[in-house]
Amino acid sequence: MTELSDELLVAYVDGQLARKQSSAVEKVLEHDDVIARRVAALKDAHRRLEAAFEAILAGEEADAAAQPLPRAPGLFIARDALIKGGVAAAGIVVALVLILAGYGWPLAAPEFASDASGPADPEHVGSLKRNWQEEVARAQALLSRASLELGRDSQGNRELIGFHLGQAIGAALTPPDLAPQGLRFARAQLLSFGGEPLAQLLYLGTSGAPVALYAKKGEASAAPQFKRYGGIAGVAWSRDSVAYLLAGERDEASLLLLAEAIRSGQEIGDAAAAPDGSPPAPRPSPARP
Amino acid sequence: MQAEDFYDSIRVGLISMLPRLKRFADLLAGGRSAGAALLGRSLQRMLAEEHRYQRGTALDRWAFAEIYRLWLDELRDHADPIRQPKIDDASFARLFRSENGEAVDAFTIGFLRSLPPQQRLTLLLVCGERFDHIDAGGVLDVTAETVGARLVRIVASLADGLSARAGESATIETLYREETAA
Structure with a gap:
């Protein structure tokens, strides 16, 4: 009989082992009935615990769904009133929501009964890991037929790219030259978000992950603001009814400098732009090795 | 923002x-x-x-x-x-209301009730919330190793309890039908 510790087997049941380690355990399971029975018992225990926790959550969600949430904007409840009425059994959920509203801030539509795991907070970076299929499906949703219209041959002509992207989002969008900042323009494509075109311009430095500039129709103008999305940092701004997002795995100072360089270039470009809106002549693409 | x-x-x-x-x-x-x-x-x-x-x-x-x-x-x-005051058994059992009719077994409920709160939360964060050990340890202000050790101890203990219970309720079956005399 092979000796495998409960530590190893629980880690196996919990999916905490590396693939090679899991395969090694599985090979043992095929030949050792005692270990196989132990793993089955641990799996059963694990499953019962998961079911127990699911049952509690189901009860809480049912309570939440049964209690209509106050949605009036600007709802203000005095703090004392909240404490007095707080935890009556039938109104527990409402009471808790009111506590959150008790300082006089408006409540945005919370939909908190639908998907407890989903982050309604744009700042929120959840601990729950999505699997690769979910991540890929979300990325797939950004693709449209137009994504493939900018062929590889066009990628060497920044003016032609700018014209195509500009036609889609309604404003000139020549890929900014970020060579002085150590970034080479790599390629561009047209994505789709919420049925609206979303331009993506990709840049690559000598090392590290790509930096992307996104542009879509947006607000008239807004100053650059830095925000972190998990491991990805972003600087967002709007200008001439186009919303921009510069994103990459960079620190705040570096990304803000890049954004400033792009914005400065846009101002210079505006001053020199020809107003006829005609497409630039195609030029031969650079020879590929 | x-x-x-x-x-x-x-x-x-x-x-x-x-x-x-x-x-x-x-x-x-x-x-x-x-x-x-x-x-x-x-x-x-x-x-x-x-x-x-x-x-x-x-x-x-x-x-x-x-x-x-x-x-x-x-x-x-x-x-x-x-x-x-200790946890009231009935109040604790009422936590496990299953809306789809699938009842949580009393043994598991009793087992969870018997655990210290810190250990219950370790289980909840890893098995219920699917946090990794580092995140779960961050919530409970303990190391990831402590989370792992707690998890092994608790899950193994529940598995042992379930196996023992199954052993108690097992009945002896005749493997071979006795030939009846003609």
Whole structure:
């Protein structure tokens, strides 16, 4: 009989082992009935615990769904009133929501009964890991037929790219030259978000992950603001009814400098732009090795 | 994002997580009423101290840690923490209401009730919330190794209990039918 510790087997049941380690355990399971029975018992225990926790959550969600949430904007409840009425059994959920509203801030539509795991907070970076299929499906949703219209041959002509992207989002969008900042323009494509075109311009430095500039129709103008999305940092701004997002795995100072360089270039470009809106002549693409 | 929008987004995020936060507080306090009261106090403290929330931190991890921190503070402030009332069995069992009719077995409920709150939460964070050991340890202010050790001890103990129970209820079966005399 092979000796495998409960530590190893629980880690196996919990999916905490590396693939090679899991395969090694599985090979043992095929030949050792005692270990196989132990793993089955641990799996059963694990499953019962998961079911127990699911049952509690189901009860809480049912309570939440049964209690209509106050949605009036600007709802203000005095703090004392909240404490007095707080935890009556039938109104527990409402009471808790009111506590959150008790300082006089408006409540945005919370939909908190639908998907407890989903982050309604744009700042929120959840601990729950999505699997690769979910991540890929979300990325797939950004693709449209137009994504493939900018062929590889066009990628060497920044003016032609700018014209195509500009036609889609309604404003000139020549890929900014970020060579002085150590970034080479790599390629561009047209994505789709919420049925609206979303331009993506990709840049690559000598090392590290790509930096992307996104542009879509947006607000008239807004100053650059830095925000972190998990491991990805972003600087967002709007200008001439186009919303921009510069994103990459960079620190705040570096990304803000890049954004400033792009914005400065846009101002210079505006001053020199020809107003006829005609497409630039195609030029031969650079020879590929 | 302006500071006010940022804090508004915390509030919206907390609302979206209320059922999960309530489950966490219920299991910590040992019942729905006690859990609601604990969560109410925790939310008030979170809102009063929301400036301590750091951008980029997972909101659920921060909120769970705040609830746990308040519970621990109140335990430490208690004049005689050893004589705190024990969890009421019936209140604890009422936590496990299954809406789809699939009942949670009494053995598992009794097992969870017998665990110290910190160990119940370790299980909840790993098996219920699917946090990794580092995140779960961050919430409970212990190392990932401690989370792993707790998990092994608890799951193995439940598996042993279930196996022993199955052994007790097993009946002896005749493997070969006895030939009846003609």
